[in-house]
Amino acid sequence: MDASIIYIIAFLVVLGLLFYFFMIRPQKKKQQEHESLISQLKTGDSVITAGGIYGLVEDVEQDTIILRIESGAKMRIAKSSIASKG
Numbered sequence: 743m744d745a746s747i748i749y750i751i752a753f754l755v756v757l758g759l760l761f762y763f764f765m766i767r768p769q770k771k772k773q774q775e776h777e778s779l780i781s782q783l784k785t786g787d788s789v790i791t792a793g794g795i796y797g798l799v800e801d802v803e804q805d806t807i808i809l810r811i812e813s814g815a816k817m818r819i820a821k822s823s824i825a826s827k828g
Contacts, residue, residue, distance in 0.1 A: 780821050783807060790828040791819060 783789070787799045789809070797809035800816060807824070810816050 779827065780824060783821065783824065788828055789824050790826050792823045792825045796828065 783799055783802050785799055785801060788796070789799060790796055791809070795809070795811060795817075797811040797817075800808040800810045802821075805821055806818050807821055808816055809819055
């Protein structure tokens with residue numbers, strides 16, 4: 743084998759490892775943390791949606807939650823739209 747081919751293969755392997763450790767791994771970790779947050783939601787939790795709406799969880803259902811906002815209004819939103827507890 744030519745030495746230049748070995749260098750190219752080594753470069754591609756290093757590039758693949760860098761891509762994995764800087765792109766894929768952090769995204770998977772963030773996704774697992776979000777799934778954990780969603781699964782632990784319960785009535786009375788204060789949450790922030792991805793759209794920036796603050797509210798209290800009134801009811802937790804299969805794929806949705808009922809959120810009570812400051813004005814007293816209630817809205818049904820997808821669980822996946824919860825960004826964080828707050």
